[in-house]
Amino acid sequence: MTTRLIRALLIVGAVPVAWYGLSLIWEMSPADIMSIVVWLIAGLIVHDAVFAPLCIATGHAAKKILSQRWWAPVLAAGSATVLLVLLALPVILPRPAGKAAPGGNESLTILDRPYGLGLTLAVLVIWALVVVMVVRNRHARSHPHDDVAGVHGA
Amino acid sequence: MTTPPPIDPERDAVVDDHGTDDPPAVPRDPPPSVYARFVDPSTQGAPGAVTRRAILRGAVAAAGLAVLAFAGQTVPFLKWISFLAPRSGDGPQGVPINRTAAAAGVTMAAQSREYTFTVTAGGRMKVLTLDQLREMPQHDSDLPIACVEGWSAQATWRGVRVRDLVELVGGDLDRDVRFVSLERGLYAVSVLPANFVRNPSSLVALELHGETLTVDHGYPCRLITPNRPGVLQTKWLARMEVL
Numbered sequence: 001m002t003t004r005l006i007r008a009l010l011i012v013g014a015v016p017v018a019w020y021g022l023s024l025i026w027e028m029s030p031a032d033i034m035s036i037v038v039w040l041i042a043g044l045i046v047h048d049a050v051f052a053p054l055c056i057a058t059g060h061a062a063k064k065i066l067s068q069r070w071w072a073p074v075l076a077a078g079s080a081t082v083l084l085v086l087l088a089l090p091v092i093l094p095r096p097a098g099k100a101a102p103g104g105n106e107s108l109t110i111l112d113r114p115y116g117l118g119l120t121l122a123v124l125v126i127w128a129l130v131v132v133m134v135v136r137n138r139h140a141r142s143h144p145h146d147d148v149a150g151v152h153g154a
Numbered sequence: 155m156t157t158p159p160p161i162d163p164e165r166d167a168v169v170d171d172h173g174t175d176d177p178p179a180v181p182r183d184p185p186p187s188v189y190a191r192f193v194d195p196s197t198q199g200a201p202g203a204v205t206r207r208a209i210l211r212g213a214v215a216a217a218g219l220a221v222l223a224f225a226g227q228t229v230p231f232l233k234w235i236s237f238l239a240p241r242s243g244d245g246p247q248g249v250p251i252n253r254t255a256a257a258a259g260v261t262m263a264a265q266s267r268e269y270t271f272t273v274t275a276g277g278r279m280k281v282l283t284l285d286q287l288r289e290m291p292q293h294d295s296d297l298p299i300a301c302v303e304g305w306s307a308q309a310t311w312r313g314v315r316v317r318d319l320v321e322l323v324g325g326d327l328d329r330d331v332r333f334v335s336l337e338r339g340l341y342a343v344s345v346l347p348a349n350f351v352r353n354p355s356s357l358v359a360l361e362l363h364g365e366t367l368t369v370d371h372g373y374p375c376r377l378i379t380p381n382r383p384g385v386l387q388t389k390w391l392a393r394m395e396v397l
Contacts, residue, residue: 079216
């Protein structure tokens with residue numbers, strides 16, 4: 001009952017919002033609308049036909065190679081690493097020839113951090129945390145919690 | 155996944171307790187979804203297993219990481235950790251610059267000895283030199299540059315109140331004011347609504363953090379007003395017109 005109510009509320013809320021969004025797109029020029037459609041379709045294809053199969057293959061390989069206590073930390077760290085690398089591409093990739101920084105200027109206050117170093121450190125920290133988690137979990141398993149033993153004994 | 159669901163002896167024992175008349179013990183839980191079977195075939199609760207909770211935690215952590223990587227562009231105390239932020243938040247006089255004087259093509263005109271600032275209202279007009287602007291009453295405003303690109307930087311500005319300039323030419327404070335830059339292009343002109351004109355924080359700024367504006371910050375003078383996007387804080391002002 002509650003689930004149905006929540007679903008109904010979501011639909012009632014979402015339909016007008018979707019309608020408003022479509023009405024905004026509809027005001028754009030045909031060229032812009034085509035561009036949106038192309039990006040949507042391309043994004044779908046890249047995700048479902050390239051990215052998702054790669055993830056599944058990596059996951060299957062990792063499950064065969066790694067012992068079970070590594071799975072969860074490695075999955076979390078792997079997702080975080082992929083996310084960070086994707087987000088970093090705009091600031092790490094070299095600018096296309098002939099294109100200056102956004103805004104068409106030579107301002108020194110944009111792209112003014114050591115992005116490669118920052119990304120490397122972040123990824124190192126993430127994978128160091130993986131090792132910490134695995135070691136901690138192994139410790140937890142070899143020293144079962146006292147409370148659990150108490151419950152079973154009762 | 156063909157692994158059968160694990161049999162939990164404790165649960166079966168509880169079901170049997172209902173009596174011998176009950177139908178044969180059947181698992182009470184709904185069958186695991188395809189997703190759950192794929193992610194968590196037979197290891198629910200075991201240390202290190204990929205549980206639904208682990209996936210949710212991982213997703214939340216990754217989202218938090220993505221926020222941290224950029225949030226320093228707007229949240230000053232996170233500046234040091236936002237390792238992917240396109241702008242570190244630093245710049246000449248402590249404020250980043252978007253459009254430089256060179257990019258706007260105004261370096262010469264802005265630094266010319268002939269520079270004047272024109273104020274008009276109706277048929278009346280006053281032409282002020284930079285020194286005359288400096289001789290008018292100066293006021294401080296603590297206002298951010300908030301760019302639509304997604305960064306902002308707080309700053310202390312000093313200059314002449316917009317409303318003082320309007321009154322200097324006998325203009326009406328209930329009128330909007332158009333600001334025109336030395337530069338040409340998309341953001342060369344902005345119109346300031348009358349309520350912003352009356353706001354005592356709205357300045358034609360000559361100084362930033364106690365120093366004369368650098369040419370990239372809009373020398374000789376620029377508009378700075380509360381609650382307006384950075385592109386409308388027109389730099390390198392040439393004239394203002396009470397409409």
